[in-house]
Amino acid sequence: MKLEQSIIGRLTALVEEIRRLGESEFPYPYSESALKDLRAFLEAVLERIKSQDELADKETVRQACRVALQNMVDYLPIAGFLLRSTNVRNAFEVVHPLFRMAATLLEPGKDAKDANIRLLLSSEWDYSPFIYRLLPALPGYVLIGLPAPESANPLLIPLAGHELGHSVWLKYNLQTELQDACTDAVVQVLQRRSQDYNRVFPYKIQPDTDLRRSIFHLGQWRAASEWTLQQAEESFADFIGLHLFGFSFLYAFAYLLSPGLTGRSESYPSSKARLSGLERAAQRFNVAVPREYADLFDCDLEDVGDLSETSQFLLSVADEARDILEPRLIERAADLVAASSVQLSSEEETNRILERFKLVAPAEHCRGLADIFNAGWLVAEDPGFWKELPVVHERRDEILKELVLKNIEVFEVEWRMRRAI
Amino acid sequence: MILSAGRVAEELLKAGEANCEDPLIIVPLPNVRELRDSGAASIDLRLGSWFVTLRNARMSHLEVDDQEPQMQLTKTHYVPFGHKYFLHPQGFVLGVTLEWVCLPKNLAAYVIGRSSWGRRGLVIATATGVHPGFRGCLTLEMRNLGEIPISIKPGMTICQLFFHQVQSTAGEGDRSMFLGRRRPTLGRVRCDQMAERLAR
Numbered sequence: 213m214k215l216e217q218s219i220i221g222r223l224t225a226l227v228e229e230i231r232r233l234g235e236s237e238f239p240y241p242y243s244e245s246a247l248k249d250l251r252a253f254l255e256a257v258l259e260r261i262k263s264q265d266e267l268a269d270k271e272t273v274r275q276a277c278r279v280a281l282q283n284m285v286d287y288l289p290i291a292g293f294l295l296r297s298t299n300v301r302n303a304f305e306v307v308h309p310l311f312r313m314a315a316t317l318l319e320p321g322k323d324a325k326d327a328n329i330r331l332l333l334s335s336e337w338d339y340s341p342f343i344y345r346l347l348p349a350l351p352g353y354v355l356i357g358l359p360a361p362e363s364a365n366p367l368l369i370p371l372a373g374h375e376l377g378h379s380v381w382l383k384y385n386l387q388t389e390l391q392d393a394c395t396d397a398v399v400q401v402l403q404r405r406s407q408d409y410n411r412v413f414p415y416k417i418q419p420d421t422d423l424r425r426s427i428f429h430l431g432q433w434r435a436a437s438e439w440t441l442q443q444a445e446e447s448f449a450d451f452i453g454l455h456l457f458g459f460s461f462l463y464a465f466a467y468l469l470s471p472g473l474t475g476r477s478e479s480y481p482s483s484k485a486r487l488s489g490l491e492r493a494a495q496r497f498n499v500a501v502p503r504e505y506a507d508l509f510d511c512d513l514e515d516v517g518d519l520s521e522t523s524q525f526l527l528s529v530a531d532e533a534r535d536i537l538e539p540r541l542i543e544r545a546a547d548l549v550a551a552s553s554v555q556l557s558s559e560e561e562t563n564r565i566l567e568r569f570k571l572v573a574p575a576e577h578c579r580g581l582a583d584i585f586n587a588g589w590l591v592a593e594d595p596g597f598w599k600e601l602p603v604v605h606e607r608r609d610e611i612l613k614e615l616v617l618k619n620i621e622v623f624e625v626e627w628r629m630r631r632a633i
Numbered sequence: 634m635i636l637s638a639g640r641v642a643e644e645l646l647k648a649g650e651a652n653c654e655d656p657l658i659i660v661p662l663p664n665v666r667e668l669r670d671s672g673a674a675s676i677d678l679r680l681g682s683w684f685v686t687l688r689n690a691r692m693s694h695l696e697v698d699d700q701e702p703q704m705q706l707t708k709t710h711y712v713p714f715g716h717k718y719f720l721h722p723q724g725f726v727l728g729v730t731l732e733w734v735c736l737p738k739n740l741a742a743y744v745i746g747r748s749s750w751g752r753r754g755l756v757i758a759t760a761t762g763v764h765p766g767f768r769g770c771l772t773l774e775m776r777n778l779g780e781i782p783i784s785i786k787p788g789m790t791i792c793q794l795f796f797h798q799v800q801s802t803a804g805e806g807d808r809s810m811f812l813g814r815r816r817p818t819l820g821r822v823r824c825d826q827m828a829e830r831l832a833r
Contacts, residue, residue, distance in 0.1 A: 239711040300709040304682075571648075572768040572813060573658040573735045603808045604768070611813030618660075618733050618770070618815045621682075625661050625731070625788075628714065 253349035297334035373453025555580030754779020766806015
């Protein structure tokens with residue numbers, strides 16, 4: 213059996229499966245076009261493998277097969293994601309309004325119908341909402357997945373704001389923009405903590421050490437810089453989500469992430485840092501933080517005991533460096549949201565919608581998505597809401613979700629009517 | 634007493650008044666000016682995007698006293714605005730109104746098909762009563778009695794609602810399982826005590 217034969221077989225099966233997925237019922241055009249694009253991409257990979265000459269160098273064939281295999285590994289979960297985007301458990305009413313919000317944010321000044329981005333809302337069999345970034349087969353697509361059991365829950369849609377934050381990070385190449393500031397912050401922390409540094413590393417800081425240029429030292433602390441940037445991206449995404457959706461982002465965040473699991477990821481800020489960052493950003497964006505919000509989280513669970521002493525040190529450096537960058541991240545999020553014309557939430561508008569919800573009715577003439585979610589969360593957080601309507605109160609959570617989704621559909625209907633005029 | 638469309642328009646406008654605790658609400662709001670001028674005794678409602686069909690191939694018959702969860706009996710479809718749903722001859726589908734309707738305690742309503750559709754074979758809503766206090770989208774039972782397939786589109790006017798004044802306004806109003814839903818609902822067929830006793 214030739215090496216490429218098994219790859220051709222597996223790739224052919226994957227392409228055929230994607231063709232079959234194309235026979236699904238598509239509730240909106242983006243999943244269908246994504247499937248077509250994905251199929252075309254994989255067919256091109258297949259064609260490249262098939263066109264390997266009989267006389268081709270063995271290592272060249274092996275390399276081509278490796279690339280093909282990597283593509284299969286990368287895109288099989290995407291095919292599943294696209295299939296799940298057609299499932300009627302998804303909150304389809306949200307797709308177009310959320311797409312317009314994303315287009316306004318990522319392509320400001322452009323009419324949504326001319327936007328290059330395409331939004332896919334789907335579900336994950338995972339409790340961590342996930343965004344697939346930089347997919348060569350699907351350029352311009354923003355993929356947002358909510359945990360499958362929650363994909364019909366509109367109150368969690370504000371978490372998509374975090375995922376949009378990652379898209380903003382990529383779009384404005386903030387990694388490059390912040391690289392120097394990140395290095396500065398890490399070096400600043402390392403110099404301040406030179407005693408700890410000298411304790412854990414073989415190459416010590418001397419009076420003439422240039423931490424930035426010495427390849428020996430760079431090799432020792434580079435991981436801290438990478439983690440700082442990753443953490444900065446996560447924090448920035450939090451700030452974008454918070455700014456776009458107001459306090460409903462905070463409630464949705466707590467709903468899905470509190471009280472928190474044990475263990476600590478290097479690429480995420482600690483829960484404590486995320487919370488304090490959100491609180492600072494909330495103050496900057498004039499967003500009211502729910503009372504005793506921090507108490508919802510068990511910040512002390514994030515044990516780093518499994519990490520080596522060196523890794524623990526580097527992670528603590530990354531944490532401190534991220535703290536230094538935080539004010540800049542908050543301001544950058546504020547600037548980029550302000551530069552777009554995304555409609556932000558207002559207390560007055562949220563209260564107006566809440567008054568309508570009291571009557572178990574959607575509100576008309578809403579200005580933006582955020583107000584609808586904020587009003588929804590105020591209902592969700594008030595156990596006495598609808599108490600005077602026992603039948604409604606009995607099915608409070610279910611009816612609230614239906615009402616919020618209907619309100620979003622009404623928002624969409626009104627937008628379409630205005631556009632038609 | 635059946636309310637005229639003009640009177641319905643007046644009731645709808647009350648929803649915007651701060652002191653109105655139990656107003657008639659229809660969202661998206663119909664064109665109030667057109668309602669006033671129509672001279673009709675009903676208002677038109679539009680078709681929503683959600684449909685439910687029965688999974689015929691998975692059951693021999695519907696057993697009313699042995700309730701299966703709805704999801705095993707039905708399949709849900711979503712048709713976005715601008716797309717069509719084809720209802721074939723003798724086909725049956727549950728649809729839903731685009732409008733979310735809140736009836737005050739002093740009003741009830743009947744859902745009736747529109748003659749323009751009926752004459753083309755499309756029959757809408759055979760279980761037509763909407764009780765005072767109802768809140769939500771109305772499930773429509775749609776069947777194509779004609780000989781050719783009919784395409785229906787979300788957003789099109791599909792049925793009409795006749796409003797009736799209710800004399801007594803005591804109690805909470807509608808307590809049905811259909812309350813507060815945006816999608817068509819099959820619901821449950823409940824056997825009452827008398828039916829159960831008769832069967833013993």
